[in-house]
Amino acid sequence: MNLNDSIQNITVAIIGAGFAGLRAAQRFEQLGINYMIFEGSDRVGGRVFPFSYQSGYLQYGAEYVNGEDNEIYEIVKKNNLLSATEIDEEGYETVVYGQEVNNxxxxxxxxxxxxxxxxxxxxxxxxxxxxxxxxxxxxxxxxxxxxxxxxxxxxxxxxxxxxxxxxxxxxxxxxxxxxxxxxxxxxxWDSGVDSEATLNEIGFKSILDELASKVPKTKIGMSSKVVNVDYTGTKVKIMLSNGQYFLFDSVIITASLGYLKKHKTTLFTPALSVSKSAAIDRFGFGNNMKIFLEYNDPWWPNGMSTIQISGRVGNTETSNSLEDDLMVFQPFLWARKILVAWVAGNGPLEASKLTDSQLMTVLDNHLDTNLKNVYIVSKIQRIHRHSWISDEFALGSYSYISNKSCQSNTDDIKLMRDPILTNRRPVICFAGEHTDSEMFQTVVGAARSGLREADRIANYYSLL
Ligand SMILES: Cc1cc2nc3c(=O)[nH]c(=O)nc-3n(C[C@H](O)[C@H](O)[C@H](O)COP(=O)(O)OP(=O)(O)OC[C@H]3O[C@@H](n4cnc5c(N)ncnc54)[C@H](O)[C@@H]3O)c2cc1C
Structure with a gap:
């Protein structure tokens, strides 16, 4: 779309078309408030990223739904997205220094x-x-x-x-x-229930489609990276990376905490307050990833839920090596030939430095060397992955309360969430999973935060 065509009527800018941004937009649609979404990448969903595989969708990002008393779970129920089968928690195999752990x-x-x-x-x-x-x-x-x-x-x-x-x-x-x-x-952190919902093969694709369907495509400027938000004047000036700029009454920022950590000094004019900026620095932002390993046929036994490897054998030359973080592998419930490697620690960064074929070699060797006394491991045919740590709009996975945040004795989530006001007008509002006090980390928290900030703006303009 041409952003200039509709600019005259726009009053609110939403930065980001993840769950927070889409939910805010949906609220504005309902209330008849003019808005425009600026999405830096070429797709909607942000850290929800389904990709088509066989009869369903695998998820590079969010996969489970936490809690039941929330709008996302409502969509799960309405669209019949709950998985008919659950992972059998008993089906664990743990291998230490190449040997099966005994009973x-x-x-x-x-x-x-x-x-x-x-x-x-x-x-x-x-x-x-x-x-x-x-x-x-x-x-x-x-x-x-x-x-x-x-x-x-x-x-x-x-x-x-x-x-x-x-x-x-x-x-x-x-x-x-x-x-x-x-x-x-x-x-x-509190979702109200102990468990989390496992979804079927359509899962988050359906949830994302449902959220996106409420937002006309003409209201989303794709590949529109915002590089500066200038709130010195009466109107807020949004500057894009291509030099275009637009004026709004209010803005909702939904960029990830990773993005804010890296870009906050150049993203805002004038700079954020010292207390908000310090909270952004202190709060934790992790970097998990999944690597989907595709085989010709499963080599693991039926009913196996997880293979864990520790005290690895094989190449131990380097500290911080990728292999040290390749500890957890899970067969997929509905995609029979897929084994998922769940990678944390330094693993995602190390993996991001390798081509697919280099990474496949590392994984093949690692699994073969460590599991050869237990299974006959076959060769990986393909891998599927998204590197969140090097995705310029995510720069990691999701947020957590870090040691520094704990020790500071401040309410960092609130500090990150507090809007910037000019004469009581919410000029810059902050949404995104990291701003939800109880369900940070999650899509539920993200969607809730978008709704919260849309309502904040609507309340101000007395439109509710
Ligand atoms: C590997 C992984 C597994 C996960 N598993 C789960 C799970 O099972 N369950 C769960 O609930 N949650 C899970 N999460 C977390 C969940 O995905 C996020 O909490 C949620 O999607 C965040 O939504 P958001 O709208 O706050 O941010 P995002 O989804 O990051 O959306 C922000 C949007 O802003 C855009 N953007 C950023 N900067 C700019 C800019 N300068 N200009 C324009 N656009 C910009 C981005 O491209 C993005 O589209 C997982 C995340 C990862 C990475």
């Missing part, structure tokens, strides 16, 4: 893991410890637990590796190094 070790480990999960949840609310990191606290419980066990040297090694995998699970789920994941996350 005796599993039994001992399970006792530790389930009691520690509960303790960590509680610790999140305990004043004395809530500012500690998950890693610190797990190690504390682990050393206590080990003192009470009578294990051989090799059994102790297995347990230490199980502990490493345990911390990695937190890294994967929370998209945060376990050393920087503050216990307070467990007390602050």
């Amino acid at each position: 005796k070790m599993y039994k001992i480990w399970d006792k530790f893991e389930s009691s520690t999960n509960e303790k960590l949840e509680r610790d999140g609310a305990r004043k004395e410890v809530k500012n500690q990191s998950v890693s610190e606290r797990i190690d504390f419980y682990f050393s206590d637990f080990m003192k009470a066990q009578k294990l051989s040297q090799s059994e102790q090694t297995v347990m230490q590796n199980m502990n490493k995998l345990f911390k990695n699970q937190y890294q994967l789920e929370w998209s945060a190094p376990s050393t920087d994941l503050c216990l307070r996350n467990f007390d602050t």
Whole structure:
């Protein structure tokens, strides 16, 4: 579309067509408020990124829906998106230094893991410890637990590796190094229910289509990267990377926290307040990714839910090597020939430096060397991945409360969310998953934040 054609009537600019931006736009449609979305990339959805595979869609980004009392779950129910089958949590295989972990070790480990999960949840609310990191606290419980066990040297090694995998699970789920994941996350984050919904093969494609269908395509300027938001005058001036600029009464920014961390000094004129800027710096932003490994046929047994590898064998020359972060592999529920590698830590950055064929070689060698005593591993045919850490509009995966944020004793989510007001008019509003107090990290939080900021603006103009 030609942005100039419709510019005369526009009053609100929304930066970003992810779930926050689309939900804000949907609200403006409902209320008859003029708006325009500027989306830097060439697609809508942001960190929701379905791609077509066989009869359905695999998800580079969001895949599960947290909570049930929210609009996203409403769409899940309305469009029949719940998966008919669930992952069998029992179907675990753990391999340490190339050897299968035996039942005796599993039994001992399970006792530790389930009691520690509960303790960590509680610790999140305990004043004395809530500012500690998950890693610190797990190690504390682990050393206590080990003192009470009578294990051989090799059994102790297995347990230490199980502990490493345990911390990695937190890294994967929370998209945060376990050393920087503050216990307070467990007390602050709340979806209202314990579980998360697994969706069927259409899943997030349908949710995204539903949200996008409420927003006319003519109201989205695609490939329109905003490089500066100038709020010195009565109108806010939005400058695009191609030099075009547009004037608005108010703006909603939905760029990821990763984007704000990197660009906040050049994105805003005048600069953001010291307190908002410091909150953006302090709050955590992780960098998880999934790599979908496609095989001719599955080589893993039926019913297998997860393969975990630790204490790897093979090339151990470099520290920080990609292989160290290739720990968790999961068969896909409906795509039989796909194994998903869930990668956290330094892995996403290291993987982003490799071509597909280099990455396939690393993965093939890694799986073959570590699993050869347990399975006959075949060769990967293709991989599918999106590198969130090098995606210029994401620069990572999702947010978390970091140690620094915990220790600062400030409400950083609120500081990031607070609008910039001029004579009480909300001139610059901040939405996006990182601005939702209870469901940061999630699509639910993102959509909620878009609605919240649209209503803030609507309230101001007394249109509600
Ligand atoms: C690997 C991975 C797995 C995940 N799994 C889940 C999950 O299972 N469940 C869940 O709930 N959540 C999950 N998430 C998180 C979820 O995807 C995000 O919380 C949510 O999509 C964020 O939406 P948003 O609108 O806040 O931001 P985004 O989706 O990032 O949208 C922001 C938009 O702004 C655009 N933009 C940025 N800068 C500019 C600019 N300067 N000019 C113009 N446009 C710009 C971007 O291109 C983007 O489209 C996952 C994320 C990742 C990466």
